[in-house]
Amino acid sequence: MRHIPILRLGEVYDSLDRQDVCDHRNETVVAVTSQANPGLIRRDLQRVETARRALQAVPHNDLLDLCGRAADLFESADLPLGNEPQSVDDYIAVLSATSGLPHTLCRANMGKICEVLRQMPEIIAGLTRGLPADIFDAGLATVHGSNMCYCPVADALGVVLPSNSPGVNSLWIPAVAMKIPVVIKPGSEEPWTPWRIIQALIAAGCPAEAFSYYPTSHAGADDIVQACGAAIVFGDRAVAKRYADCPQVNIHGPGHSKVIVDNRQLSRCLEFIDVLVDSVCANGGRSCINASTIVCLGPADELAQALATRLRAIAPRRLDDPQAQLSAFANPLMADYIDAQIEDGLKVPGAVELTAGESPRRCELAGSVFMRPTVVRCDDFTHPLSNREFLFPYVAVVESRRESVLQEIGPSLAVSAITEDPSLIEALVNCPQIDRLNIGGIPTNRVEWDQPHEGNLFEFLYRRRAIQRAG
């Protein structure tokens, strides 16, 4: 039986409390994870400065180099999983079995993680706006004749991960290159990816002390968030609300990402339909940067129908099918809940489902539960199914007006604006509700990692302070 232990500042620890990790199709136990009691976590984090010192001893440029080597290892090597080596194929198989992602998306997410590891020099340069490596090695640098001093605001970065998409691990990896240890709580159904990244980085030469890995309860996760001076937390609306007033917590909740299509572009919607399909469906529609609303600044019916035609063609497939695009629900009850929410919403006048057909939205195939892609045409933003986000390719198509659209969209993680109207572009650039702005035919899910994502990780972990030296 595969066993994933705890890492206590790099030291392997087998807990007596264990939790099964099951294949979602048949409840077969594919692994057990050691579970960390919260007190153990808090006790470890009292000495987390030792992890920081271990990373501090490694030159920043060496850390960048080893990230590149780690990419190769992550992508192809057998890496330790407990006391056994784990091959890439086994990683893909168990990741798919427990998370519900098809193999295609598992590999795509692997690719995303490798890209981040390989592009670490460019990513760090982007996040620091080109500060020299000295800033991490000595805390000091001279830029354009000015003294710069940055100090870390936290001894460690806490990371509370979800189970729905391995690609989110890309967000914490740069912290290691910035010499900040990471304290990770993996998702209960996806313990695999953070563990494998950590093993790749250690095998590439990174000090093991830099990594703490605690499968644990909600209470344990909360202790990680409280004990680390900075934390990234993934979660739903309730989690986002819980930490809303905590500046040391970077919340990754629902994205409510959108595509805005200018009135003048609507007539050529078939030309950019691929952008819409990718925005809604890439990564199985599970990402916060997947579009959940398409806002048309003019008549929306033609676009909505064209999108529905494309999405209707995306059918559930077996998880190992090379054509698979949809993810299964590791927890079928979640699919039931979502399906019921949509059905309830459709009873409210002002919305029509355009993807409804002979096949039910919720369906089963080869032991997995899927939700078929769904397009709902909503009259306006007041409808309860507009601006909703679900864990599958779901999109509401809503009409709005140029004058009111920026008031109506609300907080939106990613917005792709298909427009050439300079005044709209200017308004979007100045709109504080938008976190990531794509201008033109770029899918919402397209990410360049040198750009900040829900905040700039460097600015989250480091603070510039004034420094002056005598003579």
Added chain:
Amino acid sequence: MAGQAAIQSARVALDAHIRETVAWHFSPDTGTPYWIDWARGAGVDPIAQIQTLDDLIGMFPNFDDSVLRDLPHQRLIPAAYGGKTFCVFETGGTTGMPKQRLSWEDHLLDYTEFSTTLSDEHFPKNSNWLMVGPSGPRRLRLGIEHLANIRGGSCYFVDLDPRWVKRLVSTGQSDQARAYKAHVVDQAVTILKGRDVECLFTTPLLLEAIGERVSPADRGIKGVFCGGTTMTPQMVRFLVEEVLEHRVQFVPTYGNTLMGLACSVPLQPEDNYSVTYYAPQPRAVLRVVKPDDTAQSVDSGEWGRVELTTLTREFFMPRFLERDEAMRRAPCDAFPWDGVGEVRPFESARKKIVEGVY
């Protein structure tokens, strides 16, 4: 593993105690009005019909704890105790009326008996105690103080209101819960630093938190008597290995106002930190029963719901289903009757339970 003779002897003693207790509570001269009326209403004669534990199980359904919430106290006072003042101890009560047990001497007797199980090496005679945990309407405060006193010492106290903690946790006010815990731990650490204390009672989670501030062993603590919430094997291991550094004896117990104290035997390597508790038989009996057929015990090694029967002259409570589940464990030499292992909230493996820090 206890021998068959010892097990049989304990069972004989238990049955004799049951007969004596039933005779006491159902006799007009000494008995309890509630139970005498119950027998009349049920058309049974417990004194004649109950000779053994099996007879008791056959006659009584699971105890309805609303009796302890709603009934006037007078209905639960045995005639033999009429006119004597009593203590009222509570359990539960986070919302609504708590369960209340009346006590004259039981709470002292339970702790006197428990004292005989403590080692003088780790709980030295004439040493002082610190109790960090719920006092208020619980018997724990008087019990621990009595324990300290009969062992020749005194006891310092730091209070904790578990009902408030549970409310904070269940309403998502984790910041407040954390601040309250820190407030409690601050006071405990102050006593540990400022007074000569060698014995500690606290809950597992508070012990963890105290250990984050000071080393109990370095502060002179030799023994910790611990109870109140679930202790998984991992929690016990963590407390023994890291918080107490193998330098302080750890004595986990399972108990409440309705039962008294169930003791554990010292952990052996083969236990792998899985604690088994043994009821203070014959004054109380613990069974691990099938949740859907509570007359039936589960087999040894199987999980089931914990059922408590309390059998003292002050208090008769047959077959009360605790809110806990446990694994039925075999009798041992020190306690030749069934034990309950790895106690945890009932169905906690399937749903979230708010335990707070108590």
